[in-house]
Amino acid sequence: MTSRLIAILLLLLPVHQARSENIYYLLDNSASMYDGYPQPKSGPQSYYYRRPVFQAFLKELIELTCKPNDTISIITFNRVTNVVQSPIKASQLRIDLLLPPYGKLDVIGATSPEDIKSTRMPDALEQLLAELGGRQALIWLLTDNIADSGASQEAEDTRKFYSLLANNKQIQMVYAYPIKREGINNLSSLMLYAIVAATEKPLEVEELTRWEEEYISTKQLEKFMQGKPFQMKPLERNTLRLKLRDELRLDAVDENSPLSGTVEIVISSRFNYHVITSAKLELVASDLQPERDSISKISGSDFSFSPQQPYKIKSLKPRSEETFVVTFTTPQVSINPSRNNYSTLFKDIFDEEFSMQGTLTARVKDVQLQLELPDKMKGIFGTADIPEIFRPQAVDMEELHLELKPKVRNTGTRLLLVLLLAGILSTTMISMVVWLVKPRYYYVSFDDSFEFYKLYSLRRNQAATIKSDSGEILGRLCRDWGTHWKFEPKKSAFKRVPDLHSDIALARQEASDDDVAYRLYIRTERPKGRTEGEEP
Secondary structure, eight states, X not given: OOOOOOOOOOOOOOOSSSOOOEEEEEEEOOTTOBTTTTSOSSGGGSBGGGOHHHHHXXXXXXXXXXXXXXXXXXXXXXXXXXXXXXOEEGGGOOGGGTOSOOOSBOSSSOOSGGGGGOOOHHHHHHHHHHHHTTOOEEEEEEESOOOOOSSSHHHHHHHHHHHHHHHOTTEEEEEEEEEOOTTTOSSSOEEEEEEEEOOSSOOOHHHHHHHIIIIISOHHHHHHHTSOOEEEEOSSSSSEEEEESSOOEEEXXXXXXXXXXXXXXXEEEOOSSEEEEEEEEEEEEOOBEESSTTBOOBOGGGOXXXXXXXXXXXXXXXXXXXXXEEEEEEOOOOBOGGGGTTTTHHHHHHOSEEEEEEEEEEEEEEEEEEEOOOHHHHTTSOGGGSOGGGOOSEEOOOOEEEEEOOEEEESSSOTTHHHHHHHHHHHHHHHHHHHHHOOEEEEEESSTTOSSOEEEEEOTTOEEEEEOTXXXXXXXXXXOSSSOXXXXXXXXXXXXXXXXXXXXXXXXXXXXXXOOTTEEEEEXXXXXXXXXXXXX
């Protein structure tokens, strides 16, 4: 059987935010490209590209698979139509200048006039990948060559094409839309492939998802194609999603208890036609970092999950989800306001909850896949026709990552009450110690100018003996447990006299009131103009 192909390749090269994608349409013009082989090549079953209804189909397909700012060029292989279209913006494309195609041999894969009977699809795709040079691209390929078998050259080309899709590291994602619709292809079958190409380094899952959601599997395109695409590659990435049903809250029953919280974890399948008959799911948590430095982090290795892992997935249908109720348990967090110099002391004490941040990772292993194509698709791309390389029975999925932002709160006694009580207790104890050991200073002089004086230091409930310059004991300076103090003269040798600048002014009993000699002055405030005996 002669291999038949119409190929359209849309090359989309992203350029930051204002992307201008390059789009290449490769149209096969082989001698057998018509609907209803081996029917006559005229009338309703004539060559596809000569039929207005098919040209309208291609035009609408192009409009749905590119954006106005994308750059478009159309090329054929096996035979050229007209002069190859120079790249222009999609909004300026005139497809009527290129269709219907007719003309001479093309340069891609053609070696003789006989090559118009073969598609040379692998050669065309390999040449395009080489010209890309590792640049990121999305290629659309429309063909009626589904899965030729046997020892023919066409069958060998088909096997080479599928092997190229599966093994070439530049090709990172392959989706396929089966097509069989009234008025377009009533008898033969068509297949539209979406091929994401880039460097050999795997693209991030987020980038694969972007191509899928913005170009490959939009609602408008699926409606136009009358169905969802079948994912061929990869099967282990961009296929599952992980999320929390609600916000995770970690509670502490009391100050000594670990944190605990229960939440529903949802894992959903993004496959359109693969059933996950069984799989094992294991959760791993990273370190939980608090929003404030005063709060200790929680090591991921200290997390525990219940029920016991791994969790088993059974019969997860395409585009469906399964929910696991998981209880997280962590050690109690510690709060120390001194870690950030007490800048968040009031928050640390009075906030009823605070946030933490980490990552939850799901490892999905031993995934058993079962392909279930609908009857409509089986007639176009039967399960038996799909190469084994795209129908694995078991795969290990790439790790799924989910940002975790739990709220830590207390449902019993206030979580930080122990800190408040400890703070109050420690402040009280420190104050008591200071209260007990802090001395009070007394300044004693025999001259009201206090040019020369002696300094005495008394702690609570202490006394000091006051002596004259000659060594005579004059009395005792006493302090009680509070702030009160007094001078106890020796044998009533002194009497009180008024003085505006001293706490106590005493004169000897035998001295007259106007005699300033033989007097003793005591102050609790440091005298100014001191010349000796500076306090320590």
